Amino acid sequence: MPSRRSPLSRPFERGTWAEVRRIADVLRTETIGGLLLLVAAAAALGWANSPWAGAYHALSEVRLGPSALHLDLTLSEWAADGLLAVFFFVAGLELKREFVAGDLRDPRRALLPVAAAVGGMVVPALVYTAINVTVPDGAPAGWAVPIATDIAFALAVLGVINTHLPASLRTFLLTLAVVDDLLAIVVIAVVFSASLAWLPLVLALLPLAGFAWLAQRGRTSPWLLVPLAVATWALVHASGIHATVAGVLLAFTVPTATSGRFEHRLRPLSAGVAVPVFAFFAAGVTVTGSSLGLAGPITVGVAAGLVLGKTVGVAGTTWLVVRLTRARLAEGLAWLDVIGLALLGGVGFTVSLLVSELAFGAGSPGDSAAKVGILGGSLVAALLAAVVLRARNRHYRRLTEEEETDADGDGVPDAYQ
Numbered sequence: 001m002p003s004r005r006s007p008l009s010r011p012f013e014r015g016t017w018a019e020v021r022r023i024a025d026v027l028r029t030e031t032i033g034g035l036l037l038l039v040a041a042a043a044a045l046g047w048a049n050s051p052w053a054g055a056y057h058a059l060s061e062v063r064l065g066p067s068a069l070h071l072d073l074t075l076s077e078w079a080a081d082g083l084l085a086v087f088f089f090v091a092g093l094e095l096k097r098e099f100v101a102g103d104l105r106d107p108r109r110a111l112l113p114v115a116a117a118v119g120g121m122v123v124p125a126l127v128y129t130a131i132n133v134t135v136p137d138g139a140p141a142g143w144a145v146p147i148a149t150d151i152a153f154a155l156a157v158l159g160v161i162n163t164h165l166p167a168s169l170r171t172f173l174l175t176l177a178v179v180d181d182l183l184a185i186v187v188i189a190v191v192f193s194a195s196l197a198w199l200p201l202v203l204a205l206l207p208l209a210g211f212a213w214l215a216q217r218g219r220t221s222p223w224l225l226v227p228l229a230v231a232t233w234a235l236v237h238a239s240g241i242h243a244t245v246a247g248v249l250l251a252f253t254v255p256t257a258t259s260g261r262f263e264h265r266l267r268p269l270s271a272g273v274a275v276p277v278f279a280f281f282a283a284g285v286t287v288t289g290s291s292l293g294l295a296g297p298i299t300v301g302v303a304a305g306l307v308l309g310k311t312v313g314v315a316g317t318t319w320l321v322v323r324l325t326r327a328r329l330a331e332g333l334a335w336l337d338v339i340g341l342a343l344l345g346g347v348g349f350t351v352s353l354l355v356s357e358l359a360f361g362a363g364s365p366g367d368s369a370a371k372v373g374i375l376g377g378s379l380v381a382a383l384l385a386a387v388v389l390r391a392r393n394r395h396y397r398r399l400t401e402e403e404e405t406d407a408d409g410d411g412v413p414d415a416y417q
Contacts, residue, residue, distance in 0.1 A: 033271025034156025037349065040276035041283040045375070048284035057363075060281050070238055076281040076362060080354055083274035085233055085247035087350065090270040091181045092251025093259045098175060101256045112321055113172055117179035119317025120345055121147040124309030128301035138297040142359045144191065145370050146305030146377065148184040148351035151177035152271055154344045157382045158389075164396040165389065168330060173341055176314065184351045185248050192358040193241040204235035204246070212253035220261055242358070275350050282353040285371040298366055302356075302373025306346040307381045314342035332399050340388035346381030348374060 047056040064078065065071035073081065099105055124146040132138030151174060158165060165173075211228040219225075229250055237243035254262055315338050322329070329335070352374045360366030389396075 031152075031155040031159045033268075033275060034150075034152035034154070035159065036272055036276040037150075037152050037279050038156050040280040041349070041375075044280045044282075044284035045287075048286050053286060056284050060284070069234065071234065079278040079281045080357060080362075081237060081243040082233070083278050084244045084350070084354060086266060086274045087270045087278075088181070088185055088244045088247035089229075089251045090263060090267050091178055091185075092248040093254060093263050093266075094174075095178045095182050096252055096254070097256050097259050097263075098178065111325075112318060113175040114179055115321050116172075116314045116317050117176050117183065119320075120149065120176065120310050120314040120342070121180050121183055123313030123316070124305035127309035128305040131301040131304060132297045135297045138301075139360070139366055142298055142302065142356065142366065142370055144184070144187050144355050145302050145352050145359060145374065146309060146348055147187065148180050148348050148355070149177040149310070149345045150347055150349035150351065150378075151181075152275055153349045153378065153382075154347045157344065157347060157385065160386075164393060164400045166332075166396055166399045169333070169337060169341060173344065176341075176345060181351060182248070184355065185245060188242045188355065188358065189245045192355070193245075195240050197239045200235045201239035201241065204232050204239065207231035207235070208249060208253065211250055215254045215258065218258055220258060244354075278350065279353070282357065283371065283375065285368045285375075287372055296369055298360075298369040299373040299376070302352075302370050303377035303380065306348050306352075306374070306377035307343075307384070310346035310348075310381065311339065311342045314345045315339050318342075332395075334392075336388060337392060340385055340392065343381050343385035343388060347378045347385070348381075349378055352378075 044056070047053065050056075060074060060076040062075050063072050064075065065073050099110065125143045128146055129140055129143045132140045132142070154173060154177065207228040211225060211232060214220075214224055214228070229246075232250060233243055233246040236246040236249070251259075251262075315335075318338050319335070329338075353371060356367050356370040356374065360370060
């Protein structure tokens with residue numbers, strides 16, 4: 001039995017029915033978005049390696065926007081700097097809601113996914129660095145490429161393999177991905193932002209404050225909020241801080257009481273448009289030819305970071321936390337389930353592609369090599385996760401049936417009463 005003083009009672013124990021139902025709605029949207037993401041990435045990869053590859057790259061380099069405001073960006077840059085701000089806005093809303101009003105407001109429940117997310121970022125970075133500092137042509141600057149988990153891609157994998165993952169494991173996976181998205185944006189803001197221009201950054205506080213004032217008073221009209229959000233984004237972009245940071249800052253100003261309305265409006269836009277369009281422009285790397293260096297340290301380091309680093313980082317940290325707190329896994333779950341989730345955490349895509357462009361420069365040989373590692377590593381992690389999780393699918397189906405049983409017909413499954 002776990003100690004009464006243990007800060008962690010039963011890891012992966014199911015949460016409240018209201019929280020489980022809300023997360024199920026989130027995951028359904030993300031799963032559909034993940035399938036669109038796969039289609040967009042496959043289309044980009046196929047086009048970039050076809051006889052018409054020149055047209056793909058020409059499309060990526062089309063410039064739009066006012067040059068006077070330093071917003072004459074390519075379509076690829078608009079996707080990375082603009083559309084991904086929507087993605088990080090939704091991630092910020094989810095993170096704030098989880099820790100303010102969700103089950104993770106209890107530090108005992110938050111400890112495990114937060115620790116696992118940190119371990120799942122540190123170990124992949126160490127694996128990549130270890131590979132790239134030991135060879136003459138290594139590139140340690142790409143250490144942050146394999147640190148993030150793509151929840152949409154991971155859920156698409158679950159949809160394809162058709163596994164009945166219990167609610168507690170899905171909740172853990174979502175929380176893990178949201179936390180490491182936030183940590184990744186911190187890395188982007190601190191490490192990969194250009195030289196800081198203070199005047200635009202200070203000016204950005206004005207529309208940000210206006211957005212916060214309206215949101216706090218429940219005024220959610222897009223005619224009022226969108227211009228303020230765009231102004232905040234443009235000024236943060238001009239300051240030298242990566243523009244996606246603006247999405248997180250805006251999200252943190254939204255009160256949890258009204259964040260559901262924002263999520264309802266923007267999650268389909270994020271999962272169904274923003275992320276797939278970004279993937280279309282970011283995943284079109286040419287893998288043919290002998291000059292890419294597919295077995296080079298960048299590619300190998302990224303792939304090993306995603307497959308080996310994520311698995312060891314997430315599963316190892318989870319084991320360490322459970323061991324130190326003298327807790328036990330929730331009834332019906334085993335360490336093989338944790339390993340399967342950790343492997344699924346190695347499906348890195350959206351944020352990894354963004355960090356690759358920031359670390360090496362979009363379209364550079366290093367960026368291309370890193371993206372091959374992202375694609376290959378994510379594929380291997382997905383296949384290994386599929387093997388592990390499918391092997392437990394019969395057991396998961398039984399657990400799911402128990403979770404969904406409503407013998408008294410009151411609309412709330414008996415397990416949550």
